[in-house]
Amino acid sequence: MDPDILRDYVSEARELLEQAQSDALALECAPDSDAVLASLFRAFHTLKGGAGFLDADALVEWTHHLEDLLDKLRSHVLPVTPTTIDVILKGLDVIQCMLDELGRGVYPNPGPSDLGQRICALASVEDVHTSPPESASENVRPIAEQPTGVESAESGTLQAWQKLKPDGKVGMYVERVSEGKDKGAVCVESASKAGDDAAFDTISDEEFEQVLDALYGHKAPGVVPPAERRVMDSQVASTTVLPGALPQATAPAPVTSVAAVKTERPSSTSETPESTLRVESARLDSVMNQVGELVLLRNRFLSAMQTTIGEHEDLARIAREMDLTVNDMQSTVMRLRMQPCKRLFQQLPRVVRDVSRQLGKRVNLQIVGEDVEIDKKVVDALSAPLIHLVRNSLDHGIETPADRVMLGKNEIATLRISAVHLGDKVRIEVSDDGNGIDAQQVKQKAVEKGLIGQEEAARLTESDAIDLIFRPGFSTNDVVTEYSGRGVGMDVVKKTTQSLRGRLYVYTNLGTGTTIAMEFPLTLAxxxxxxxxxxxxxxxxxxxxxxxxxxxxxxxxxxxxxxxxxxxxxxxxxxxxxxxxxxxxxxxxxxxxxxxxxxxxxxxxxxxxxxxxxxxxxxxxxxxxxxxxxxxxxxxxxxxxxxxxxxxxxxxxxxxxxxxxx
Missing domain, CATH: 2.30.30.40 (SH3 Domains)
Incomplete structure (x- = not known):
């Protein structure tokens, strides 16, 4: 495997996988949403296409099974139920493991057979009330005795097909690219030599997917990763499938990236899309360090020139301009490191869903401030601590539905995750409307575990007692479970917060709930x-x-x-x-x-x-x-x-x- 192509695919596929998980959870809340179903289907189709280019057969097969299942859901042959969502989410977990293997440079192993059989069983359900859909390959015939405009260096490299569109136009399709040739992209030109103006016919996502499946079967290339795009000099002259009547000279069209989850229709206006460049975070860190050193040099220069700068107007002006330029450069580089909190929050709905179901609790998750930006280092470091805080609220804070009803509360608890800008800081909060923290119980448990003595416990204020939950080895649970009882987790939350120059606050009211807030500087550089x-x-x-x-x-x-x-x-x-x-x-x-x-x-x-x-x-x-x-x-x-x-x-x-x- 080409390491550059592999790195780009894995990076973009992980982003696509995160979006697919969000779509799956959204589908559970809105099972009739065709838009969500289409987005989720495209995610699997795109993952399969990139895996096919890498010859990762196990990943191709696994995503194809999930794609079949999604096809049943979006055609409404199979209803969306919690069971099907469970299967989809577990299937995404398998894809995550396969991507981890690809990231290590090894081909992934096949997925678990029992889960694969469940997916295939669901995907094999037939709707007896609906006639089978017309195959995408029907009404597609070989182009016989018509020049295609493609001059191939090797016979059989390309095979073109045409299909009569409802509006009477003829679409041209590429069937395959032979093994060993560059798979970047291909072009078919119309045989029309009438000199008419170029006419483009847009095909829908569904039509494109059907044609790919009809032509490629289980190894449809889907969408080409950007790192693998090439111009096929010896085989073809441009880089896309162009339906409709075209003159021979045509310009290449862009190929969609594997990370593009939502596909936009071409607009009637000629808008130039915003270009992006994927850069390794280590390079950004290096640039940020150099800018930091420049800031220090600026400070030393201004300090050294303080005694003489007032006597030289030109020197004072240059110093002011240098100060402004360094500040602008510093601000620009810092913005490059900023990421939206959505990257931090998007894993939490899955955590809440799984844990609440395991614990038999009903929870309404509210997420606010996904667009708030924060330093990438905070996003990377805070993922595990934030998950622990959420699990802690679900396990310790929120009561069971029966207990909540007895207390006069709504049986559906509320868990709120929020982010907000506070000047030059970002505040992230995890709030629940559970039973709150009992300071007396915390002191008693700390004494029992030998973390503090009786005399020290008696002197502690309520605030100091609550701070004990961040001591290593502290837990209020006597029984070790999957989510608590080991006395680890909250101390990691505190250490991580401090390592990021952050502050940790706990606000609690017995019987009404708890809020744990973390404040971080906008940038750590x-x-x-x-x-x-x-x-x-x-x-x-x-x-x-x-x-x-x-x-x-x-x-x-x-x-x-x-x-x-x-x-x-x-x-x-x-x-x-x-x-x-x-x-x-x-x-x-x-x-x-x-x-x-x-x-x-x-x-x-x-x-x-x-x-x-x-x-x-x-x-x-x-x-x-x-x-x-x-x-x-x-x-x-x-x-x-x-x-x-x-x-x-x-x-x-x-x-x-x-x-x-x-």
Missing amino acids: VLPVLYLRLRRDVYAIPISSVSSLIDVDPQRLYQVQGRALYQAGHEQIVPFVDLGEILHQRPIELGTEPTDGILTERGLLVVSEVLGNEDSVVKPIDFLSESHWYQGATLSGKGEVVLILDIANLKHSQAEPKRGVA
Whole structure:
């Protein structure tokens, strides 16, 4: 197998498979939708065509069986039922495994025989009330003694057929391309030499599929993958099947990509389709890293020129233009990395369907914000944690229909997945209207499992108790099931969120439901930061976590049950976080030492001085023993290494023993 062709096919086929799964689930909700049936049928037909070019016979056979089943459904010979949807979804799982094998460079093994027999049994159902449809090959006759306009370098390479259309026009069709020849695309030209204007006759998707099946049988080539398109110089002159009367000189028509799930009819206007280019993500990452380095160089240049730039008007203008250009470049490259949350959410309907049926629960899934864009790294990393959150809601949060009725709730629970932009962040929420989280039960289970002691449990607030669900090894289930009880999962959710510079929030009301929210920066490549000074050391914090800058008034500082609180406004009481106490083991002396206050989402952060803001490129610092205090490190405009503080972890660390940081 050609590795380039294989890579392109597998990549596009996976996208097509995701769409097919969405169509199958949509079909269960709208079984009479001919549009969904047609889309799903085309997906299998296209998958089969690409597999045929790769000689992946097992995949060709499997998709052909599913295609036969879909043909029965779209002709309404077979009704759409949960059983048929189950079979289709399991068939898609088999295709996924086959694509994984192709991705490893090996031909896939045949699918499971028992499932294959079920698919064939369903596909073999006949409608006794309907006469058999006219074969696509009927009324198709060889072109006898008529010049086809095709000059073949080798006899028998092409065989053309014509079919009389209802409007009286004659369509030309290619029967086959011989083995060993380039299979990119072919052309048949009309024998008409009357000099008439070119006339194009559009055929429907169904007609095209029927002709392919009639001519190729089980190994119809379907749609040509873009990587395999070639111009057949020695055999033909252009690249499509052109029905109708045409002059001999005809232009090639585009061949549909395997990833094109929905086929658009050619419009009457000559619109040029938007061109796309598939690029490896590693190349985008490399470009983003280089842009990040350029941002750092820009910062250093502006810092170095600060003392002299005011004296030279031309130099100041060049510096401003360079700043704007770098910002535009940075913004453009960051947009290249953005992907819609639909890529993250589209797997969830299948998860909800399977798990809710296993647990005997009825759930209405609502998905909001599929068009919200977020960094590709977040999309890739958040897939498994998001699935766990959904399973957790279904298993722990949502009650059985009988219990919900007893509680006066609708027996159909609501599970809502949403994404929304919040300034320079994206917030993703998983909400259910289940029984909520019992903080007392969580503390009791944590004590039983030895995660905390009785005394510590007694001191925990409700919020701190709920945070225990993210401890490794914690689970409220005593019995291990397929979905819970092992004490793994929620800790992975928290670690993944933190690794993506995100924040995790839990909102719960006992008896009414739970919402778990995750907030992430729009992009992970470049981070705007605020520089600050603690005595002689310089640090940075993400600007996204800063609410405002305030003057610190010692008269507004209070001690309540051993906790330092600050009155930031008339009705705003926030935690007081002394950075000197945490990092230097020596509190900042208010009224004696210079102080500035930074109001953050976690409280008032007290520092020696606020220095200014700058775009930064974050580098990992896992080698530090106190790395949980920091998000990473960056280079300032002066070329100094600066640690970026993690405000949330600093707040939790305030009461713990500290060791100084030089």
